[in-house]
Amino acid sequence: MQHNILKYKNKIMSITGLLIALGLISHFIFANTTIFNSAFIIASILGATPISLQAYQAMKVKVVSIDVLVTIAVIGALFIQNYEESAIVTFLFLFGSYLEQRTLNQTRSAIKELTEMAPETAFKQLTGGQFAEVDIDEVEEGDILLVKTGAKIPVDGRVTTGKGYVNEANITGESLPLKKEKDDEVFAGTIMDNGTIQIVADRVGEDSTFGKIIELVEEAQDSKSEAERFIDQFSRWYTPAVLTIGLLVWVLTKDTELAITVLVLGCPGALVIGVPVSNVAGIGNGAKNGILFKGSEVISHFANADTVLFDKTGTLTEGKPEVSDIIHYGNNQEEDLSLLLSVESESDHPLAVAIVNKLAQYKVRPIENTQVVKGGGVIAHVDGHVVSVGNKTLMKQESIPLSDDVLKKLNKLERTGNSIVLTAVDHKLVMLMGIRDKVRPGVKQDLQKLKSLGIKNLIVLSGDNQGTVNSVKKELGLTEAHGDMLPEDKQAFLKRRQDSGEIVVFIGDGVNDSPSLATAEVGIAMGNGTDVAIESSDIVLMNSNFNRLPHALGLAKRTYANMRQNILIAVGVVIILLVSLIFSEWMSMSIGMLVHEASILVVILNAMRLRGYQLR
Structure with missing residues (x-):
């Protein structure tokens, strides 16, 4: 029963609004007091039902929520026969809740858009060599897939045949299509703008880059910042404090309507919604921009x-360094280069990759007893030789002398931005290599x-x-x-x-x-x-994409500022309402709740600006 009532909360809000409209029409057009009172009483009771259920659920876990304030205020208004106020307060509170949920759903559009981009089918190569369309769940690592112009790439993989241009905007934020050909990496969810390729599946489903992005964004948007946790704690003592103030006002003044109005005006609705909606909007903007x-x-x-x-x-x-200088000191350069290539072929370090690319034409020999020296380099046994490849620290550790001439050339290469790789064979320096990264x-x-x-x-x-x-x-x-x-x-x-x-x-x-x-x-x-x-x-x-870094910092600063603005708006509205109640005669429950809902709309619109943020 409780679940169904809360499930249809928005429909209850709509019916409450219609009853309020019926009551106002009967009063101002037909001057019918019976229909006026009946419509507002029913609207009050109907609207208060989901609010009071939420208050009851909060009280069960020992949390005095905003719903408790509104429930007590509505009951009090009915008790003093202020049916118009009680009905309008419930409607505005339900409408504010609807507005909050709708806005959070909209600001979570990054996840929705990403999910909609996720490929659902793929053209998989079958046993006979032909391709057939299958559900994405039937694709496994190692499968060969066909991707044509306009299709979504279904998995992370590598191009085996064909070439074309791929739009990776939903992964990297980069709008320009990238050329893809044999051995190039492609990502799930990206779009084949032009061309036809075959790919081998490396990562599928949740393990793909696209799957991880969706998971990360979901986790990020569900997380809470320090400010949100503070507001959660703040609400736990703030709501009882407002109840206490309302009770004191009633004890001192015996004015029930004034005490109830204090409860309504003290509702910090905009404070509760302001920070989460800012963070979610900021995270969504980031996801769209890589x-x-x-x-x-x-x-x-x-x-x-x-x-x-x-x-x-x-x-x-x-991260793609290239060999700029090779200075050889040994007797057989081809042999020494082959030994160096054999050692570096075992490593995926960027400097090793540069050396392998440079020496690709030389013979790779079998290696034994490889020893990695942390912060120094590698020592290996190759064809009966002890080969040491690394920096000055390694040479010093292995007691391999460096002449003044070597040190002079080494320092010159360092000053011009080169990384140094020294090679010694059988404890004798044979090569000095400079490698530069752009x-x-x-x-x-x-x-x-x-x-x-x-x-x-x-x-x-x-x-x-x-x-x-x-x-x-x-x-x-x-x-x-x-x-x-x-x-x-x-x-x-x-x-x-x-x-x-x-x-x-x-x-x-x-x-x-x-x-x-x-x-x-x-x-x-x-x-x-x-x-x-x-x-x-x-x-x-x-x-x-390094140029996304300034956008990330600018977005973080704008989101943080937006969050603080929303806190200021929310707290400021509560203070203004309470001051107005004390020093003016025009403030009432319904006006106060209307201002509250207006403040919720303001903080929402303020946060929504983050969705279109771009660093200028």
Whole structure:
């Protein structure tokens, strides 16, 4: 019974409104007091039913909610035979509740739009080689799928044959279609603008990037910020306080109508709705623009941040370094390059990938007894040789001498922004290699935008040599640059900044960044970074789109400001109503409730502005 009443609450509101209209018509047009009173009494009782049920449910869990205030006010108004006031109060309260729910549903449109974009079918290759349309639930990892022009890509995968242009706007926020050909990665939910491709399924369903985005946005919009938790706690003592004040007013004045009016005017409806609707609207805007906030708590932290720490490779730079210099000191360059290629072929580090790409024409030999030296490099046995590949620290640890000439050339390469890879064979240096990674296009302008948004400190932390990070600092106009840092060094540096009172943001993309991402008040992962980095972060920039970072910060600041505006509006309305009740004669229950609902509409409209926010 209770469930059905609450289920049809909106219909009850509509009937209540019609009864109020009937009562007003009978009074002002036909001067019929009987119909007037009957219509308003029925409207009051009908409208108060779902409100009183909600009050009862709240009281069962020892929460004195706003519904309790309204229920007592309506009963009191009926008791003093003020039927018009009681009916209008119930209708306006139900209408406000309807407005709140409708608005929250609209601001959650990001999830709805994403869900509607989710592919439902796919063209799967069958045993005979032909393709047939199947339900998306029938697709498994390793299946070959056909995607034609205008179709949605059904899973995360890699292109095996064909080529075309894919619109990834709903994943990355980037409106320009991207060319896809053999071995390129594609994402579920993106649209094949032009062309035909076949793909092999790597991740399906909830495991796909698209599935994870929906899950993250849902979790974020259901989370509560510090301000929302404060308001929840505030409501627990505020409502009993208003009841106490109403009781004191009645005891002191014996004026029941005045006491009931105090209860109505004290309802903080706009305060309850104002903060959640701001956060949900802000998170929805981010999802549309390739920015995933993992909760409303993150927004307030990010909005107040004053220091941003950056990893270098893959964050400020493209993460696709290329070999710029090779200086050989051994007797057989081809043999040494082959040994180096064999060792680096075992690694997926960006510097190793650069070396493998450069030396692809050489022979890869079998490797034995590989030893990874943390913060130094790799030592391996290849064809009877001991091959050491890494930095100066590794060479020192292995007692491999570096001549003055080597150190001179090494320092020169570092000063020009190169990362250094040294190779020793059988404890003798045979090669010095310089590898350079290009700075992402537009990063300098994006960093200037961060400064204009109030970020005081822009600091790069990297495992690269100090010369390389100094070069990046100079090129991008950063505040500080720190090189030769291990993962624990980055985390320790971050903690020192936090201990000095700074609110710190860390941005990275690698496994070694995960401790810092988890430690920072706000950890931001580049979207094509490792799964570990994405899981341990608070914000994800999809497709590693760095130029979304200023938009994310601007959106967080605007959302935080919007939330504070809504709190100010809500509290201000309650104060004005109570002051008006004391110092004026025109204030009444129905007028007070009308002003309350108007304030709810104002905070809702204020929050809705966030849906269209764009950084200028």
